[in-house]
Amino acid sequence: MKKHTLALSILAAVTSMPSLAEDKEIWLGGFAEYYYADKDKFQAMPKDRIDWGWGLELGERFTPSWGGRFEYARIDLEAYPGQESIDGHRYGLDAMFFPFQGNSYVFAGLKHESLDTGYNLGNLGVGMHWPVADKWKVITEVAAYHDFGENHKDYSGKLGLLYQFGGNSAPATEAPKAAPVIDSDNDGVIDANDQCPNTKQGVRVDSTGCAIVLDSDNDGVNDNEDRCPNTPTTDKTDAQGCTLFKDMQDSIKLAVQFDNNSSEVLDPNSTDLRRFADFMKKYPEQNVQIEGHSSAPGNAVYNLKLSEKRAKAIKQVLIDTYGIDESRISAVGYGETRLLNDANTAKAHSENRRIEAKLMIEKRVKVTR
Incomplete structure (x- = not known):
């Protein structure tokens, strides 16, 4: 009888516990x-x-x-x-x-x-x-x-x-199966919500499945048509989003006067010589020819040699004073064959005692906005 009472007591205690899940x-x-x-x-x-x-x-x-x-x-x-x-x-x-x-x-x-x-x-x-x-x-x-x-x-x-x-007094029932989710164009928007089906692969779309029109580099050409992404904002572009270029010339002239019967460079640090040297440094692939000249008075053979000395003197200044590589400079004398002024005056003779040099660069530069 005691065993019966114990069993019933255990059952009653278990069922009265408030912690039943x-x-x-x-x-x-x-x-x-x-x-x-x-x-x-x-x-x-x-x-x-x-x-x-x-x-x-x-x-x-x-x-x-x-x-x-x-x-x-x-x-x-x-x-x-x-x-x-x-x-x-x-x-x-x-x-x-x-x-x-x-x-x-x-x-x-x-x-x-x-x-x-x-x-x-x-x-x-x-x-x-x-x-x-x-x-x-x-x-x-x-x-x-x-x-x-x-x-x-x-x-x-x-x-x-x-x-x-606790629990559910009704027997468990199988949850209804969800309808299959289909995204035919793989744009991340299911067909049921896709307002723009058949979007091209890789095109970014919004929540409706339609392409997002982006122009990441602000060049006026949408990203999906831009063949040159990340164009600098200062560049003007063509219809394909690529930078436009134009051909331009950059040139400089050098003229240095000499005293009568002299090949001495009077001012090696002149502004004109410095500007010319800087131009050559800007375009290191360009070479230059220094042309020497003389006035008409005197022996023609002597004048030819004197004009060549004048050209070589300028060449040496560019090398020694401005660090231009010797291989980039040639010197030639023309004597009295290319006079600037053929008058027989002191002024004309002074103008003809000279060297001349010219550089012209053809280059392509960006077209800016």
């Missing part, structure tokens, strides 16, 4: 049981035994397909016909399988039965939980028991009522 299906049930014991089980009662017992069960459904329970049953066997009786109890654990993830199940377990002596049983059965109200279900079961020690066979039928704590 609401998302789990845990139940407590009570039942009445018809129990038919093997007639060879008791020597003192060599007749059919019929038990109209009762019991309690505490169970939990771990997944939609699997659950388990603890069962306790009070057994009152009576011989039929006759008046003999034996009282006892049965308790143990069952594993429960819900093959359709609904309310029907099969179960198997191990039990200990105490009547005139102790019996260790294995059991197998089928059952159904019938929903009758929110959280309430009717229990129906049939089971067979096998006594491992004496090879006896017992049978039972159960009718009861359970209350479910």
Whole structure:
């Protein structure tokens, strides 16, 4: 009797705990049981035994397909016909399988039965939980028991009522399958929302699936048509987004006067010589020819040599004073053959005593906005 009271107390304590998880299906049930014991089980009662017992069960459904329970049953066997009786109890654990993830199940377990002596049983059965109200279900079961020690066979039928704590009292139903998501042009916008189907691969689109018109370098040509991305903002571009160029000339002239019958450079640091040297440094791939000249008076052969000395003197200044490479400079004398002024005056003779040099560069430059 003390064992019965202890079992009932444990069940009551467990079911009263407020910490039962609401998302789990845990139940407590009570039942009445018809129990038919093997007639060879008791020597003192060599007749059919019929038990109209009762019991309690505490169970939990771990997944939609699997659950388990603890069962306790009070057994009152009576011989039929006759008046003999034996009282006892049965308790143990069952594993429960819900093959359709609904309310029907099969179960198997191990039990200990105490009547005139102790019996260790294995059991197998089928059952159904019938929903009758929110959280309430009717229990129906049939089971067979096998006594491992004496090879006896017992049978039972159960009718009861359970209350479910937490979980969903209705059987799980399969969630509706989502409609397939299709994005035919792979632009990241599904066809159902795509207002611009068949967008070209790689084109950036907005939330409607239409191309985003971008001009990242602000040259007036959209990125998807721009053959020259990242053009400087100062450049003017063509229809393909590429920088426009134009041909230009850059030139400089040098003229240096000399004293009569002299090849001495009077001012090697003159502004004109410095500007000319800077121009040559700006265009290091360009070479120059220094042309020397003389006035008309005097011997023509002498004047030719003097004009060449004047050209070479300027060449040496460019080399020594301004660091221009010698290989870039040539010097030639023309004597009196190329007079600037053919008058026979002191002014004309002064103008003709000179060197001349000229550089002209053809170059392509960017067209700016």
